[in-house]
Amino acid sequence: MRLLTHNMLSCNIKGVTNGYPLTIEASKWMAKEVDFNGDFLRNIFVKIEWKVLIEAAKVMGYTDLPVEVDSSMLNSDEFLQKFHHALLEIHVEEGALICPETGRKFPVHKGIPNMLLNEDEV
Amino acid sequence: MAQTQSIEHDLRNVSISNIYLGSGSTDESRHEVLTPSKIASQSAQIRLVSSHNEVYEPCDDSFALVDALLADRTNLIGLKPTFCLEIGCGSGYVITSLAIMLKSGIGGGGTQFFATDINTQAAETTTSTLQSHGVHADIIATDLASGLQKRMEGMVDVIVVNPPYVPTPEDEVGCDGITASWAGGLNGRSVIDRILPIAHKLLSDKGWLYMVTLTANNPMQICRVMSEYGYSCRIVVQRSTEEESLHVIKFWRDSSKGSAASTSNEGCSSSSWLSLLSFSSFWKNSSRH
Numbered sequence: 404m405r406l407l408t409h410n411m412l413s414c415n416i417k418g419v420t421n422g423y424p425l426t427i428e429a430s431k432w433m434a435k436e437v438d439f440n441g442d443f444l445r446n447i448f449v450k451i452e453w454k455v456l457i458e459a460a461k462v463m464g465y466t467d468l469p470v471e472v473d474s475s476m477l478n479s480d481e482f483l484q485k486f487h488h489a490l491l492e493i494h495v496e497e498g499a500l501i502c503p504e505t506g507r508k509f510p511v512h513k514g515i516p517n518m519l520l521n522e523d524e525v
Numbered sequence: 526m527a528q529t530q531s532i533e534h535d536l537r538n539v540s541i542s543n544i545y546l547g548s549g550s551t552d553e554s555r556h557e558v559l560t561p562s563k564i565a566s567q568s569a570q571i572r573l574v575s576s577h578n579e580v581y582e583p584c585d586d587s588f589a590l591v592d593a594l595l596a597d598r599t600n601l602i603g604l605k606p607t608f609c610l611e612i613g614c615g616s617g618y619v620i621t622s623l624a625i626m627l628k629s630g631i632g633g634g635g636t637q638f639f640a641t642d643i644n645t646q647a648a649e650t651t652t653s654t655l656q657s658h659g660v661h662a663d664i665i666a667t668d669l670a671s672g673l674q675k676r677m678e679g680m681v682d683v684i685v686v687n688p689p690y691v692p693t694p695e696d697e698v699g700c701d702g703i704t705a706s707w708a709g710g711l712n713g714r715s716v717i718d719r720i721l722p723i724a725h726k727l728l729s730d731k732g733w734l735y736m737v738t739l740t741a742n743n744p745m746q747i748c749r750v751m752s753e754y755g756y757s758c759r760i761v762v763q764r765s766t767e768e769e770s771l772h773v774i775k776f777w778r779d780s781s782k783g784s785a786a787s788t789s790n791e792g793c794s795s796s797s798w799l800s801l802l803s804f805s806s807f808w809k810n811s812s813r814h
Contacts, residue, residue: 407637408663415672423675437661438633446607447637450680491634515648515664518672 404495404516406459410451412516414502414509416524424455425500425509427462434492444486445477451490460489566629567595568622575653576616579646581706583618585764586737586771590687591622593735593761593773602630604731606682607637611662612669612720614640615706617651619685624660638662641670643705668699669716670723681727687737689716713742721747724776725754734776735761739769748774755782 414422457468467485469476476482499508500516507524510517568591576582594601606627611620620640627636640662642648648666655662665672689698689706690713697708698715709716717738724734734756738744748758757779764771 404665405663408639408665411639411676412665412672413675415667415674440632440634443607443635443637491637513649514652515645515666516672517645518665518667519643519645520668520671 404511404514405491406456406493406495407447407451407490408516409459409495409500410455410490412500412518414504414507415518416502416505416507416520419502419504421504422502424452424458425502427459427495427498427500428508429462429495429498429511431497432463432493432495434488435494437491439484439487441480441483444483444490447490448474448477448486456489460493463493463495465489465493567598567626569618569625569654569658571618573654573657574616574618574621575650575657577646577650579702580644580650581615581647581703583616585766585769586687586690587615587618589762589764589771589773590619590685590735590737593775594619594623594685595626596761597735597775598626598630601627601683601733604682604733605631605635607729608677608681609636609638609683609685610670610673610677610681610727611638611640612684612686612724613647613688613706614642614651614662614664615644615647615687617654617662619687620651620662621654621658621660623683623685624655624662625658628660639665639673641665641667641673643668643699644702646702647706669720670727674723674726678726679729682729682732684724684728684732684734685736686720686724686734688720689713690737690739690742692741709742713739717742717747718750721750721754725751725756728778730778732778736774736776738772738774740772741769744772744774748776751776752782755779757782 409425409427412425414425416422453472457470460466460468465488468489469482494514495511496514498511500511501508571583574583609623609627611623614620617640620638624638638661640651642651643666645666648664651662652664689709691707691709692713693708693710695710695715697704698710699705700708728734738747751758755778756776758774758776760772761775762773
């Protein structure tokens with residue numbers, strides 16, 4: 404699971420209203436290099452919850468993202484490289500995502516978050 | 526073996542512009558010589574698709590969906606989708622093919638792909654199929670798009686679905702393992718009818734949905750539901766086998782259509798599937814979709 408996906412996932416249990424962001428617990432993670440595409444990053448920037456991305460990256464020990472951001476930074480190649488790395492190259496392989504409201508743990512196994520619910524949660 | 530070699534030899538001498546589907550022959554491609562690996566490079570290769578006894582293997586419906594995407598490849602590249610999503614990815618054949626065809630057209634990293642499946646084995650199988658083709662999608666084990674819907678509302682530019690469309694008793698729907706990949710309940714519509722509003726919610730203003738349907742699903746009525754949400758449609762691929770007649774239908778938002786309660790009579794008022802065919806050919810000829 405990349406941090407892009409983490410940025411998009413909310414707790415899906417019925418009745419939960421504050422199910423975002425999910426807290427990451429990671430026992431295994433890795434970085435995999437992928438194609439850099441500045442246009443994609445400039446497009447996606449406004450759709451990313453920045454603070455959520457910063458906190459998620461910190462769990463995996465990546466602390467290079469600036470805390471304060473604005474769209475003018477999208478002209479900076481240095482910024483885009485950091486954004487690219489945090490969003491698309493860091494993978495959580497094993498661990499869990501924890502709902503901030505209920506504490507429910509959604510396991511992440513072999514890089515796949517499991518958001519399947521039990522019958523009483525639907 | 527000798528025959529295979531001769532076919533490969535013939536293919537090597539065919540100009541790629543004769544093979545490309547759609548109108549994608551550019552000056553650059555016109556002079557390219559087609560090799561078997563170049564044909565294969567437009568979609569996933571069956572020998573590299575992973576399998577598991579509880580995961581649906583690529584079949585006629587999967588091939589029809591990939592053929593539809595290939596036929597529409599030039600349009601898809603022109604759309605420059607930011608996010609693509611497959612709901613119910615099974616073996617991973619379809620999302621891998623989509624990732625391959627867009628990567629070669631748009632460039633690596635220009636589009637990000639997501640895929641979901643309710644079967645955790647399918648999710649793992651898809652991961653492995655993607656890896657063996659050197660492409661990436663983020664896989665989530667979930668029911669349809671549960672967990673993504675809140676944040677990704679209005680963000681997804683392309684959704685592809687080969688839903689469980691086989692008419693079955695209602696209690697087989699959503700069962701564990703491979704049954705979930707085909708069991709569609711009454712008229713095969715139980716899961717399809719849950720997907721339509723979710724796709725509508727997730728699609729961006731320029732978004733497209735490609736869905737496989739069976740004649741028994743009453744595709745005409747599916748189009749009427751989507752028409753009420755403000756979508757037009759056309760059939761991209763139609764395929765009949767001895768057992769079933771498949772259609773891959775493409776839906777897109779049509780600004781001339783109102784949302785719910787639209788009383789538009791354009792082709793969708795008749796209950797005849799035939800009228801949809803003429804309706805769709807009208808769209809095929811009159812719009813860029």
